[in-house]
Amino acid sequence: MKIIRYSIDENWHYGILRSGGDIERLKRSPLDGLQVAGYIDRLASVRVLSPFYRPRVFGLGYNYRAHSQEVGKNTPTLPVLFMKPSTTVIGHEEGIVYPSDGENIHFEGELTVIIGKEARNVSESDALDHVFGYTCGNDVSDRILQRRESEFGCLLVGKGYDTFAPIGPVVETELDPSNLHLITRVNGEVRQNGNTADLVYGVPALIAYLSKYMTLLPGDHIMTGTPAGVGPIKPGDTIEVEIEGIGVLRNKVITQAGATP
Template identity: 85%
Template sequence: MKILRYSINGSSYYGILGRDGNIERLKGSPLEGLQPAGYVDHLGSARVLSPLYRPRVFGLGYNYRAHSQEVGKSTPTLPVLFMKPSTTVIGHEESIVYPPDGENVHFEGELTVIIGKEARHVSEADALDYVFGYTCGNDVSDRVFQRRESEFGCLLVGKGYDTFAPIGPVVETELDPSNLHLITRVNGEVRQNGNTADLVYGVSALIAYLSKYMTLLPGDHIMTGTPAGVGPIKPGDTIEVEIEGIGVLRNKVLSATDVTP
């Protein structure tokens, strides 16, 4: 089942997307139940929004073996975690704003997990029961700032600019996350071609690990890391993250000077 958040005539809704492009509108958040509102909209008349409004976002570093190898890092012995501010999140076809002082900004295509119910001290065996669904993500990163911060053991601004977490376009609720093909394209050229089978810590392990130390809340996003092939982007570029069974997340990069205040 594919769930999306969308707007029509300035009002936002959640709905279930059918193969014919029809959207069965829901009464409220799908995290609270899939109750039909009695209306049917069409994708062609809707603007697709990020799956949830300003969620908590957890990020993972070096969680694909091939990516660790390409950047000269050893395989981590525990999940390398950071957080991205909720204001980084944008939706499908929204613009990534290139920082005015940016020098080396990279794309990172990622499978993103959305938590469906409160999770604390969850076992790996039960972890997937707490998942609402899966979507595409792009962990946009300012490498210059990221490296400066990392020298002092922290990481926030390099990952935390507004618009640095495109998420979407839909949430697929029925998916096995252990063996999914992921492709990232820049201007139509394939830059990443990976599979979640290469994850160091899979979805179940990540949920169990995080919930051991903190309560995961409905709507929390876990960006699971990026495959090999990350690289720079610039204003004018179009980035596409495609994940098998979910779809394509597409975002254009704009210069900060082209954005209306």
């Protein structure tokens, strides 16, 4: 089942996206149940929004061996975690704002997990019971700031600009995350071609690990890491992250308001 958040007539709603483009509107957040409201909207007539408004976002570094190799890092012996501010999150077809002082901004296509049920001290065998669904994500990163921060053992602003976490377009609730094909394109050219079977730490392991130390809440996002092939983007570029069974997340890179193109 594909869940979508969208706006129409200056109001926003959740809905179930049916094949053919019909959206069956829901009464409330899908995290509170899937009661339908009795209205049908057409996908062609709405604006798609990020699946949830300003969620907590957990990120993973070096969670594909090939990506670790391309950046000269060893395979991690525990999940390498960071957080992205909730204000980084944007939706399908929204603009990724290129910082006015940006020099080396990269895309990172990723499978993103949406938590559906509170999780604390969850075992790997029970972890997927706490998942609401899965969507596409792009962990946009300022490499220069990221490296400067990493020298001192921290990571925030290099991942934390507003608009640096495109998420969407839909949440697929019925999916096996262990073997999904992921492709990232820049201006139509394939740059990443990976599979979640190659994750160092799969979705159950990540949920179990995180929930050992903190309570995961409904609506939390876990961006599971990026395959090899990351690279720079610039204003005017269009980035597409496509994941098997979910769809295509598309965003254009735009200049910051007031910046010189």
